[in-house]
Amino acid sequence: MDGATFRERVADAKRTELDGLDSPALLTALTDGEPTVRRVLEAAADSEHAAHLTFSQWADDEPNDRAREAFAAVAEREAGHRERVLDAIDGEYEPSDGGTLHSYLRGREGPIVRAAAGMVGRGLVADRTHRQVVSFFADEGDTERADLFRTLREETDSGTERGLELLEALCDSEEEWADAHGVAEYTIQIARDDFADALARTGGDPSSVR
Template sequence: MDGAAFRERVTEAKRTELARLGSGPLLLALTHGEPTARRVLEAAADSEHAAHTTFSRWADDEDDQRARRAFAAVADREREHRERVLAALPAADEAYEPNDGGLLHEYLRGRVGAIRRAAAGMVGRGLVVDRTHSQVISFFVDEGAAARVELFRDLREETEAGTERGLDLLETLCANEDDWADARAVAEYTVQIAYDDYADGLRGLEMDPASVC
C-alpha cells in the first residue's frame, strides 16, 4: 500500500461520518448552538491550541527521529495557526484564553508509536480538520468577512499539506501490511471519535445528526 491508497481507503470507510462532519450543523455543535463569529473563532482557536499541545508532547517523547521532526513541525504550525486565529477575534475587554483537551485529543494523546501517531494525528485528524475548515470558510463567506475567509483558506491549505506529509511519513514507517492495517484502524477511529463528539453535540441541542446533514 502507499499513502494515496491509504487515504482513499480511510475516506471510503468513513465516508458517511466525514460527509456529516462537513455539513452545516457542524458549527452548531462546535459552538453549542451559538454560531456567532466570535464563538466560531474561539472554537477554532481551541482546536489549534489542543493540537499544538498534542503534537508538542509527541515531539518531546517520540523515539523515531523522522516522526519526531514531523510532529515538531506540526506543533509549530498549530501554534502559528492558533495565534493567527486569535488575532482575527473581534476586540474584547479581555484576551481569549484557548481551552485545551476534548475527546479527540484525549484519544490522540493515548496513542503510542510513530505509526499510530502519524496515522491518527496527521491523517485522521487532518481529514476531520479539512471538513471543519470548509464549514468555517462557508460561514465567513456568508458573513461577508473576506479577511477571515482568506485566513481559513490558508489554514486549510497548510493543514492539507500536513496531511500529505503524514501520508509520506507512513510510507517510510510502514514495513508491511500489518503496519498499514494498524495505521488504518487508528485513522478511522480518529474520524469516528470526532463524529461521535459532533453527534453528541447535536443531540444536546435536540437535533438528530442523521437527519440534518
C-alpha cells in the same frame, strides 16, 4: 501500499462519517449552539490550541527521529494557526484545551499509530471543519476571515500529506499498514460521534452528522 492509496481507502471507508462532518450543523455543535462570529473563532482557536499541545507532547517523547521532526513541525504550525485565529478575534480570548478527540490522540503510542491518527485521520476531519468555517465567513460576507481559513485549510492538508509520506517511510509490512488504517478510521469515528453528541446536547438533530 503508498500514501495516496492509504488516504483514498481511509476516506472511502469513512465516507458517511466525513460527509456528516461536512455540514453547517457542525458549527452549531462546535459552538454549543451559538454559531456567532466570535464563538466560531473561539472554537477554532480552541481546536488549534489543543492540537498544538497534542503534537508538542508527541514531539517531546517520540524516540523515532523522523516522526519526532514531523510532530514538532505540526506543533509549530498549529501554534501559528492558533495565533492567527486569535488575531482575528475582536478582543482578548484565552483558548481552552481538551476534547474527546485529543484525549484519544494523546493516549496513542508509536510513530505509525500517531502519524495515522493525528496527521491523517485528524487531518481529514480538519479538512471538513475548515471548509465549514470558510463557508460560514463567506456567507457572512467576511472575506478576510474566509481567506484566513482557506489558508489554514491548505496548510493543514499539506500536513496530512506529510503524514502520508511518514507512513510510507515507517510502514514495512501489510500488518503495519492495517494498524495505521484502523487507527485513522477510528479517529474519524470519534470525531463524528463527538460532534453528533455535542449537537444533540444543543437540541439539534444528531442525524445531520451521522
